[in-house]
Amino acid sequence: MATTTKTLPARPNKTYHDDLAIVREELDKCMKCGNCMAVCPVYGADRVETAVTRSKIAVAEAVLDGELELDDPQVYEMLFNCLVCKSCMTNCPTKVNFDRIMLALRAALVRKNGLPWLKKMLFSTLKHPRLFDAGLRIGAALQPLAFRGEKGGKAISPRSPFGQVGSAIGFDADRQLPGLTVTPLRDRVPEVVKVAAAKMKVAFFTGDSLNYFYPEAGMDLIEVLTANDIEVHIPKAQSCCGVPVLVHGDVDTVRALARNNLDTFDQTGCEYLITGCGSCGGAWQHDYIELMAADPVYGPKAEYWAKRTYDISTFLTKVISLRPPLGRVDRVVTYHDSCHLKKTMKVFAEPREILKSIPGITFKEMSAPDACCGSGGSYVLSHYETSSIIGRKKAEDIKRTAADTVSVGCPACMMQLLDNVHRAGGQQEVVHYISLLAESYRKERSVEPITR
Amino acid sequence: MLEKTIIEKLEAVAGKENVLTGKVDLVAYSYDATADLPRQAPDVVVLPTSAEMVQAIVNLARSNKIAIYPRGAGTNLSGGTVPLKKGIVLSFQKMDKILDVDAANLTAVVQPGVVIAALNAAVAPHGLIYPPDPGTVATATMGGSAAENSGGLRGLKYGVTKNYIMGMEVVLANGEKVRFGGKTVKNVTAYDFSNLFVGSEGTLGIITELTAKLIPAPKYRRTLMGVFKTLADAGNAVAGIIKAQVIPATLEVMDRMTIQTVEDFAHIGLPTDAAALLLIEVDGMSEDVVSAEAEAVMQVVADNHGDLKAANTDQERDQLWTARRNALPALASLNNTVVLEDATVPRSRITDMLIACEAIGKKYNLTLGTFGHAGDGNLHPTILCDKHNKEELSRVHQAVDEIFQVALSFGGTLSGEHGIGVAKMKYLGDELGQSGLNLMRSIKESLDPEYVLNPGKMVPLREV
Numbered sequence: 001m002a003t004t005t006k007t008l009p010a011r012p013n014k015t016y017h018d019d020l021a022i023v024r025e026e027l028d029k030c031m032k033c034g035n036c037m038a039v040c041p042v043y044g045a046d047r048v049e050t051a052v053t054r055s056k057i058a059v060a061e062a063v064l065d066g067e068l069e070l071d072d073p074q075v076y077e078m079l080f081n082c083l084v085c086k087s088c089m090t091n092c093p094t095k096v097n098f099d100r101i102m103l104a105l106r107a108a109l110v111r112k113n114g115l116p117w118l119k120k121m122l123f124s125t126l127k128h129p130r131l132f133d134a135g136l137r138i139g140a141a142l143q144p145l146a147f148r149g150e151k152g153g154k155a156i157s158p159r160s161p162f163g164q165v166g167s168a169i170g171f172d173a174d175r176q177l178p179g180l181t182v183t184p185l186r187d188r189v190p191e192v193v194k195v196a197a198a199k200m201k202v203a204f205f206t207g208d209s210l211n212y213f214y215p216e217a218g219m220d221l222i223e224v225l226t227a228n229d230i231e232v233h234i235p236k237a238q239s240c241c242g243v244p245v246l247v248h249g250d251v252d253t254v255r256a257l258a259r260n261n262l263d264t265f266d267q268t269g270c271e272y273l274i275t276g277c278g279s280c281g282g283a284w285q286h287d288y289i290e291l292m293a294a295d296p297v298y299g300p301k302a303e304y305w306a307k308r309t310y311d312i313s314t315f316l317t318k319v320i321s322l323r324p325p326l327g328r329v330d331r332v333v334t335y336h337d338s339c340h341l342k343k344t345m346k347v348f349a350e351p352r353e354i355l356k357s358i359p360g361i362t363f364k365e366m367s368a369p370d371a372c373c374g375s376g377g378s379y380v381l382s383h384y385e386t387s388s389i390i391g392r393k394k395a396e397d398i399k400r401t402a403a404d405t406v407s408v409g410c411p412a413c414m415m416q417l418l419d420n421v422h423r424a425g426g427q428q429e430v431v432h433y434i435s436l437l438a439e440s441y442r443k444e445r446s447v448e449p450i451t452r
Numbered sequence: 453m454l455e456k457t458i459i460e461k462l463e464a465v466a467g468k469e470n471v472l473t474g475k476v477d478l479v480a481y482s483y484d485a486t487a488d489l490p491r492q493a494p495d496v497v498v499l500p501t502s503a504e505m506v507q508a509i510v511n512l513a514r515s516n517k518i519a520i521y522p523r524g525a526g527t528n529l530s531g532g533t534v535p536l537k538k539g540i541v542l543s544f545q546k547m548d549k550i551l552d553v554d555a556a557n558l559t560a561v562v563q564p565g566v567v568i569a570a571l572n573a574a575v576a577p578h579g580l581i582y583p584p585d586p587g588t589v590a591t592a593t594m595g596g597s598a599a600e601n602s603g604g605l606r607g608l609k610y611g612v613t614k615n616y617i618m619g620m621e622v623v624l625a626n627g628e629k630v631r632f633g634g635k636t637v638k639n640v641t642a643y644d645f646s647n648l649f650v651g652s653e654g655t656l657g658i659i660t661e662l663t664a665k666l667i668p669a670p671k672y673r674r675t676l677m678g679v680f681k682t683l684a685d686a687g688n689a690v691a692g693i694i695k696a697q698v699i700p701a702t703l704e705v706m707d708r709m710t711i712q713t714v715e716d717f718a719h720i721g722l723p724t725d726a727a728a729l730l731l732i733e734v735d736g737m738s739e740d741v742v743s744a745e746a747e748a749v750m751q752v753v754a755d756n757h758g759d760l761k762a763a764n765t766d767q768e769r770d771q772l773w774t775a776r777r778n779a780l781p782a783l784a785s786l787n788n789t790v791v792l793e794d795a796t797v798p799r800s801r802i803t804d805m806l807i808a809c810e811a812i813g814k815k816y817n818l819t820l821g822t823f824g825h826a827g828d829g830n831l832h833p834t835i836l837c838d839k840h841n842k843e844e845l846s847r848v849h850q851a852v853d854e855i856f857q858v859a860l861s862f863g864g865t866l867s868g869e870h871g872i873g874v875a876k877m878k879y880l881g882d883e884l885g886q887s888g889l890n891l892m893r894s895i896k897e898s899l900d901p902e903y904v905l906n907p908g909k910m911v912p913l914r915e916v
Contacts, residue, residue, distance in 0.1 A: 058482065
């Protein structure tokens with residue numbers, strides 16, 4: 001049939017974030033085969049059926065069928081005993097999108113009961129003294145999101161659960177948190193870092209963890225880009241990617257953050273958006289599209305940027321051809337695959353390719369490099385015991401490689417590994433892989449001979 | 453609902469942390485991996501940590517007439533672990549220790565909750581393997597797979613679970629604990645109890661420890677694929693390989709429907725006009741022997757007009773396996789419910805069985821693909837249907853009835869590896885006759901007269 005007008009695909013009027021019934025289709029796909037048990041880190045640690053994906057799906061079915069109440073304490077306790085690491089999805093024969101099920105359930109719970117229950121739940125787990133340190137660190141990572149109105153940034157919804165949690169346990173002073181005494185990344189650099197003969201300009205989405213906890217890694221990322229003659233835009237109006245609140249079902253806040261970020265990066269006029277964190281990159285590549293699917297203005301914006309978002313390693317190896325590093329870095333390095341980097345962004349070969357190209361580095365693969373480290377953002381805070389069992393296993397795998405450095409592509413994993421490597425008595429330095437490339441570039445500038 | 457005092461007694465026996473009664477806990481133990489079966493939540497889930505604990509629980513259950521449903525990982529495919537009569541689900545997920553690996557005697561002693569893959573990881577440094585490899589090796593437990601007598605892809609050459617269980621410790625329905633068998637290769641002391649309890653599906657006793665046989669890991673292997681234009685060619689190739697005195701470790705078949713679905717699903721370049729595909733893997737300790745066997749297989753494939761692919765690297769092997777690995781996922785992607793059968797026929801009737809399955813699918817207007825272990829005659833006719841469509845489900849049930857009839861008419865059996873459970877109980881008389889059913893019942897009742905252990909499975913409950 002001939003037609004002169006092209007019709008755009010119809011937008012749904014709501015997404016699974018707004019209506020739990022939409023995930024019924026995903027639930028129906030599950031055969032209860034139990035393949036998820038082989039890879040679920042929480043099941044590996046807890047060894048009970050309620051820990052594993054298929055049982056959460058069975059419970060979701062019971063909720064939709066009216067046999068269980070969503071806000072039954074046991075139901076939400078179970079829902080939050082999940083790292084949203086997506087490991088189960090890599091081993092699922094029927095390709096159930098379990099992340100959607102989990103996010104839809106958590107959003108439905110917030111719709112039903114509001115957010116204060118979350119505060120209660122997180123607190124009940126904070127009673128354990130050992131949790132306090134972890135709690136501070138994770139809380140601090142989330143703190144800017146809840147408290148600090150950034151210059152030029154859109155206001156963050158006061159409904160953010162972390163505002164309530166954070167203020168109640170006294171996250172009011174930066175000085176209590178060593179990680180925050182340093183100047184954040186975005187205060188260290190101008191909004192545009194220019195180079196002499198720019199061959200391209202890209203926008204860098206820093207994310208909160210690189211901005212507040214690992215600004216040096218962020219600086220290294222910028223340095224690597226400029227060393228490749230690329231102009232870097234780091235808009236100060238950018239906010240948190242929103243994944244930390246999305247996983248707690250706070251859909252309104254994550255949408256507000258997404259809209260702000262989409263508008264902010266539209267204004268850069270850049271062709272590519274670079275991330276150095278799998279969760280942030282995953283938000284730009286997938287979550288924003290799904291969150292904004294029903295939004296006629298921001299839906300198309302989300303799709304536009306999803307196609308232009310790259311992890312720094314993919315950008316360096318696939319979009320451009322990075323300048324080969326020549327400075328010698330004498331280290332034995334292993335690499336941990338962050339869940340959101342590998343399982344969401346499908347990035348795993350590129351960081352290894354970069355590491356192996358650095359002179360002096362001996363690369364040693366650990367066993368099960370893509371097994372989750374147990375961080376899961378705030379999971380380490382709310383489920384410290386289980387998280388530690390998972391993290392300890394990872395630390396042992398790292399130790400067995402006899403590497404002196406463990407490299408990672410996601411700041412949340414860096415925090416978790418730091419804690420667990422040291423608790424397991426390991427001596428490995430935990431670094432972002434991009435810092436090793438920056439180190440090589442720096443050594444070459446300091447006129448160190450390549451070969452001795 | 454159980455009385456509160458029973459729960460308290462269970463907590464006293466097993467520890468509060470190992471007794472689960474929350475609504476969510478009960479939902480989590482209300483199913484296994486079998487499609488098209490109603491769920492049933494138990495009254496309580498108990499996770500024992502020792503055989504003595506199991507004895508105490510059995511005694512408590514028997515004196516209070518409470519059913520016990522033993523459970524490993526719950527990946528079984530015939531409803532064997534669903535707690536039909538509520539009562540106690542006895543989950544062995546916490547009894548997961550490998551007690552002994554004895555390389556000199558080629559044995560391992562394990563608790564029932566040890567995952568098969570974990571045992572293989574533990575014996576690998578000794579250059580040994582535990583060969584039974586059901587599709588769920590990465591999740592299924594030793595206790596569960598022994599109770600179900602699981603098979604797998606290597607059955608033709610290496611046998612199934614029953615060939616690798618040398619001894620056991622079992623808690624009986626009367627609360628007694630009995631040990632038999634052990635590390636000796638030869639043992640004719642008393643009845644062959646291992647072969648009684650292997651495959652008993654938890655209806656005769658509760659396995660609390662296993663002694664497993666290990667073998668040296670084969671050092672060499674070759675992987676080949678043959679694609680055939682007709683089912684007859686494929687069937688003749690299977691017969692030809694055996695006739696050439698080659699026993700492959702793996703000899704898998706996929707029918708036309710499965711090939712087309714896998715190609716649509718994974719785009720791996722399979723010819724969609726092919727009628728059948730064989731995946732063949734030969735292995736052994738000597739390179740010469742393995743090469744000679746591979747040559748012989750290639751000749752047979754060529755003689756039967758097959759299009760041959762041979763893997764020379766691990767990567768190429770992986771590519772050949774992609775088709776077989778994707779068979780179930782690809783078929784499953786077609787609808788929300790996967791009815792996976794395991795009717796098994798003598799190897800010589802494989803072609804007839806493939807043709808019959810295709811015809812049955814057409815007759816009942818169902819989406820049906822068949823793949824499986826051609827080498828040992830164990831096929832998986834797989835029906836994809838919509839669980840919300842009652843009319844279609846009734847056609848599925850008729851088709852399944854007919855698949856079993858045909859398998860039996862070919863001199864085959866109801867189940868090659870999934871077991872009877874509840875799903876196939878009604879067909880049992882068709883294969884065994886009344887005298888066989890009577891034998892089943894007398895064995896069941898001599899060991900478990902009160903039907904405490906996994907009631908409603910394998911042997912129907914007596915009408916009250």
